[in-house]
Amino acid sequence: MTLAGETGGANRSTAQTGLAGLLDELRWRGMLHSTSSGLAERLATGRPIKGYNGFDPTGSSLHIGSLVPIFGMIHLQRAGGTPIVLVGGGTAMIGDPSGRSSERLLLSRPTVEENIVGIQNQLTRFLDFEGPNGAELVDNYEWLSSYSLLRFLRDIGKHLTVPYMLAKDSVQIRLEAGLSFTEFSYMLLQAADFLHLYRAGGVELQMGGADQWGNITAGLELIRKEFGAGDGQDLAYALSYPLLTNPGGEKFGKTVAGTSVWLDPARTSPFAFYQYWLDADDRDVGKYLRTFTLFDRAKIEDLEARQAAHPETRVAQKAVGYDLTARVHSEDAARNVVRLSEAAFSKEPIRDPEVLDGLFAEIDHFEFTAEEIAGGALRVAVASGAYTSNGEARRAMAQGGLSINDERVKAPEDAVPALVGGRYLVVRAGKKSVRIGRLKS
DSSP states (O other): OOOTTOOOOSSOOHHHHOGGGHHHHHHHTTOOOEEOTTHHHHHHTOOOOEEEEEEOOSSSSOBGGGHHHHHHHHHHHHTTOEEEEEEOTTGGGTOOOTTOSSOOOOOOHHHHHHHHHHHHHHHTTTSOOSSTTOOEEEETHHHHTTOOHHHHHHHTGGGSOHHHHHTSHHHHHHHTTOOOHHHHTHHHHHHHHHHHHHHHHOOOEEEEEGGGHHHHHHHHHHHHHHHTOOTTOOSSEEEEEOOOBOTTSOBTTBOTTSOBOBSSTTTSOHHHHHHHHHTOOHHHHHHHHHHHOOOOHHHHHHHHHHHHHOGGGOHHHHHHHHHHHHHHTOHHHHHHHHHHHHHHTOSSOOOOHHHHHHHHHHSOEEEEOHHHHHTOHHHHHHHTTSOSSHHHHHHHHHTTOEEETTEEOOSTTOOOOOOBTTTEEEEEETTTEEEEEEEOO
């Protein structure tokens, strides 16, 4: 299985330099936040290594906030390591306080199982689950559910002190607002995961976001205590990725409206998914090229240079958007959304009814009647939803800001142009607002 979007190039990558080059690859891509002691030396040996990352099955789909650890696992696999995908079927029934200001709802087991199926299907678009270092998926419910309270306290709880746990940032930020014992115990559960995978599967590395560093290092401590290693002896290792934010300091992965961008096409359409990347700020796009594609350094630097020289072309945003849309949804879907996007925001009139069929399903749209058509341009403009009142629409017309079927509307009483394909109108309000109208049948 070949991962979609892989590119060649003269520059070295993890696929060429192996495990010894993994940290350098992540570093130049801006994907390396912290590592525990001894990891660089362990990777330099070139011996195979298994590394895991946890994913929270609180929903049936991952969102783009999960793409950083996913691409981290891709680089691990390309370097020759084996990615272990840990789906938190057990811990999802508890809740992780890291990065949260309130306690999450606890999920039932059937709901979690359904979510795991959806997540696994999505991960096959990124990771190779076959071959000598094929990815593996495990569910921590399998071992966490076997613990009795007494055995958990005896085998796990005795190794980590309360002061040690209280010192973790994920705990500190929640103490004043209130932190239940259930969530407080999450750190122990994640540490127990690392111990189990290390002992049963030889998994030496845990990876995750910077906000997970406290939980990850608790696992290292538990392994050291369990196997009697000294403070200077490294048995297992940790690696964290930076947390991405936009130029305004807001968490990566949200639209302007504050909604998440999902990998499930039923929750975020391929068109909306592509458009999210196309709308990326120029200050962010270099970071996205490094983090969310497998393009080599030469190609990324070329795209950045072309983008800087001609920002209006959005060549870098288009490259990220196409590559990710093809990976998440398919090459056909990527080609289709590019065609629709270019048609919607092109200066050329849209005259293809099939293109309008696609746009009607993807962007702001409305339906109109023959009576509204007869009422003239003003009535259609208000019916489109682009304007809230007749007065607002009149002012737009006077300023030359309204067109219907790419014909400039000069006066409220102007006739509506002929329908495209006998049923469609394209209403443009200003430079960016495009609405597709369809005649009611």
